[in-house]
Amino acid sequence: MYGSGRIISALLVFVGLVTFPIWYNAGKAQQPPVLQMPAAEHPECVRDVLYMRTSHMVLLNEWRDDILRKSGPRFGVTTGGVRYERSLQKGCMSCHRDKQNFCAQCHVYTAVDPNCWDCHLEPTSEEALLSWTNEEVILNEEVILK
């Protein structure tokens, strides 16, 4: 073999790059998402689990477009007959209250950076969420903008 010094070292670099995830992950604690599920009084989500896992963002965009651009209904009914508000803050987050332990778990795990929170607010505490009215939400947003 000619030029073996250069070629073998180049091949080692190449193998190192291709197998990069193996030695990068080695010895590091895995951080698989651990979701905090809603309390027992909310047994049913607006759609089935698999749909929510793969396509909740599409659903949120549909709600947004339907309500804001087509004046669609603000409320929907699940297959189990539960009435819900088609809203991220007042719908989804009335059950999934903890953004850090629900939304962010999978988003951080898979490097997804949704732009929901550019405008929307996460509930600061359960009491605050329950007592919020629309006006307060708007006020709160103004405070943050300042």
Add this chain to the structure above:
Amino acid sequence: MRVLQAFIAVVALILVALVLAQVPGGQVLLGIVLPYLAIIVFLGGFIYRVVSWAKSPVPFRITTTCGQANSLPFIRQNKLDCPSTKAGAVGRVLLEVLLFRSLFRNTQASVHDGPKLAYGSSKWLWLFALLFHYSLLVIILRHMRLFTDPIVGFVLPLKFIDGFLEIGATTIYLSGFILLAAVSFLFLRRLVKPYLRYISLPADYFPLLLLFAIGLSGILMRHVFRVDVVAIKELSVGLTTFTPAISDEIGVVFFVHIFLVCVLLVYFPFSKLMHAGGVFMSPTRNMANNSRMVRHKNPWNDPKIKPRSYAAYEDEFREVMIGADLPVDQELAVAEPEEAAQASTEQAKT
């Protein structure tokens, strides 16, 4: 016909993946066994090919001279297109690897009225090849979000730039669509131009169609048949930590995607795709053109055979050459009469 063979092969591969993903045990085969096999074959085959190239002796400088060679001091040398130093040769290889210099130099011949033959610059191949390769690089780097946990640092800025347009609920990545467009161009180029179709083989069409299918399945997986990314990342990180487990809720399109990638990895070392390694190994590009400055000796010459100059050859055969009316550099020495007589008596003695 040759394009049909490649097309049928890719469709068959997709069907195989679709069927295997539904069969019991098939998902383990597609998601765990094949990826390990594929990466072993890819790395083993890659090293085998490079080592076999490295075993080929290249004793002499066989560089392509694409510009003015090093010459007299008042003639300006083209230092990157005809390098005479090691640094120049490294520069030329880098220019080729990073910017595809040789494709940039591509020309197209055309016949005009007269008839006149004209050569014009043709940059389309260069442009789309560059777009394709850099998109592929971005896509591979971006996939590290699924293989590293915690996510390696360069992924987030890369994703931000790639998803800059923020279109759709699952943001579209520019690189994916640029890759599909570039592969389509490279494929149609072979199909539309008669002289390219004439020289194209199934081995030319197949990788393009395979890459198109991989890109398309990836885009479909992200935007149309959305899959559970968390389940997939648990599998892919599991593969890298040698603790793989498959959740049964991963969509079928994922298995098509990963099967086609495995096929690409296995196919890679034994096909024209090895230009990835070969571009560094090409003696026509990575050698300095210094034949006029340095004497390159053939390393397996028999050391017992000494080099022999023409002067020595002529010294031995001068008389015979003159006798056969061959031109000689040095005429026979006109000997003094006494010496000549002496010489003739000595010859007579012996």
